[in-house]
Amino acid sequence: MRKLSFLLAALLLLSACSNLSAGSGSAPVELTFYSSYDGKEAELVQSRIKMFESENPNIKVNVKAVSFSSDSFKTALLGDQPVDLFRSDNSWVPELASLGLLYPIENMISADDRKDFVPSALRSDEFESHLYGLPTVMESLALLYNKKLLQENGFAQPPKTMEELKTMSKALKTANRYGIYVSDNSFYALPYIWAFGGGTMTDDRQVEIAQPASVEALKFMRNLIVDGAAQPYPDFSDSYNVMMSDFKEGRSAFMINGPWAVSDLLAGAQFKDASNLGIAVIPTGPKGDTGSPAGGHSLVISKYSKHPKESYALIRYLTSTESQLLHTKELKSLPSRNSAYQDEQLMSDPIVQGFKVQLDAAKPRPLIPEGAQMFTDFTPNLVQILTGQQSAEAGAKKIEAAWRTLLGLDK
Structure with a gap:
């Protein structure tokens, strides 16, 4: 089955066209986000997406609820379904990248952003010298x-x-x-x-x-x-x-x-x-x-997205310091940005800081x-x-x- 999946992925890659639209035309750019969030987390992410849309009126985000499984993403892409971005477990990134299903973003991320992400978190999104996602939370x-x-x-x-x-x-x-x-x-x-x-x-x-x-x-x-x-x-x-x-x-x-x-x-x-x-x-x-x-989740972009620039703008927004602080204070998650840990409330939170000490000694799973x-x-x-x-x-x-x-x- 893996060989068949790889073949199908390769064929899709050859036939896909990448439209790096800047979204400046009259018609809004529509992004499809495969979201596996649920409960309070889903509500929080949806509220941030609405804020993103209000700040970027030429971008419309269609959220499709799916199960938290790499198969949801692979099946959609191999079935030629429109998918622009997806929440991935960090451990899935090497496989999805090896199948040619992810869009590399190392040329999109700024030097300041790269420096701000916790190194072990960003390392989990790398495969064969390419960066394929931005980490939302660390675990x-x-x-x-x-x-x-x-x-x-x-x-x-x-x-x-x-x-x-x-x-x-x-x-x-x-x-x-x-x-x-x-x-x-x-x-x-x-x-x-x-x-x-x-x-x-x-x-x-x-x-x-x-x-x-x-x-x-x-x-x-x-x-x-x-x-x-x-x-x-x-x-x-x-x-x-x-x-x-x-x-x-x-x-x-x-x-x-x-x-x-x-x-x-x-x-x-x-x-x-x-x-x-x-x-x-x-x-x-x-x-x-x-x-x-060292685990966690990341937001990744489909190799076949027609709007990778807009997709990157969204995943950057959802992994911003502001987004992560809201997420952490609501759900006690661990941010993936160093700047978030400088927040006064988080600095005095013994639970967050307790896990942060462990993160400093965390090891990545095999990439x-x-x-x-x-x-x-x-x-x-x-x-x-x-x-x-x-x-x-x-x-x-x-x-x-x-x-x-x-x-x-x-x-």
């Missing part, structure tokens, strides 16, 4: 903790090391509470793997998941459960919601999660006082390593077309490791074999 996993629970049990500070995390989690265990929820989602395993000095895939297509350090991290995650430091449940049924509800209600003291969870957490019984929510960097491993995946698919075989094998159905060594070997096939390394 990174951090250690979230319940300050009151720690203080009541004699802990003045969150754990600095993985061993301290294990020790504190065991000490916090009672009949109705446990230490940390260990997620079965392999995305949430990345901080453990990097803390132990391990790796997954690299930008030069090396597979590191079966290396000794990576295996030790997987063993540590399993041992958190076996040794009573983590959740006592026999399986991972409805795991994300269970992790969130346990933390919100005080049944757990720690979890690893990202800024997207904050709005929900602040509605929980334990965090109606937002100051009780602690944000700490991921604890270090045996040799002092740490790390967290290869197959990078977004790495979790497909990772997660089911991780579940078997965490439930004791297979050893960490055996699971890592299976993941390694699947990734080597995915990357075509054994051909």
Whole structure:
């Protein structure tokens, strides 16, 4: 299927014509924006689009609601549907760019804008020396903790090391509470793997998941459960919601999660006082390593847009400092522009600043077309490791074999 998709994309590229209209004619330029936003976020983005239209009366933006999936964008383009811009997960950018579906914007972005974006955020939108998007928000996993629970049990500070995390989690265990929820989602395993000095895939297509350090991290995650430091449940049924509800209600003291969870957490019984929510960097491993995946979303332009200049004007507007500050203050998201963090309200916000510290140590996921698919075989094998159905060594070997096939390394 990939070869077929690539062929179709190539044919479309040959037949497409690029009209770099400046939008100065009498007829308004119409842009089609494939939007996967929902809820408050959708309302906020729609209000900013209306402001953009009022400031640019010759540009009309048609918003089409779609599911948050790269397939929505690919299917539309391969079906010759009109699409000008799209919200992309950063991990999709290398694949979409490799298929020839994105418009490069490195000649559009100003030097000041390039400097203002957080480097790791902008780096996520690069592929083979081209820039393909502007990041709207940043995401990174951090250690979230319940300050009151720690203080009541004699802990003045969150754990600095993985061993301290294990020790504190065991000490916090009672009949109705446990230490940390260990997620079965392999995305949430990345901080453990990097803390132990391990790796997954690299930008030069090396597979590191079966290396000794990576295996030790997987063993540590399993041992958190076996040794009573983590959740006592026999399986991972409805795991994300269970992790969130346990933390919100005080049944757990720690979890690893990202800024997207904050709005929900602040509605929980334990965090109606937002100051009780602690944000700490991921604890270090045996040799002092740490790390967290640098993720987020970006706005990208279709290679086949007839109005790339106007499309760029819109994505720049939606990723401006003003837009990001509105987004952050409403939804507790993390801006991708350095200037936004200088805002007086954000500078005094311990949640935003707590995640910002973690972002400074964040690592990009592999910037290869197959990078977004790495979790497909990772997660089911991780579940078997965490439930004791297979050893960490055996699971890592299976993941390694699947990734080597995915990357075509054994051909």
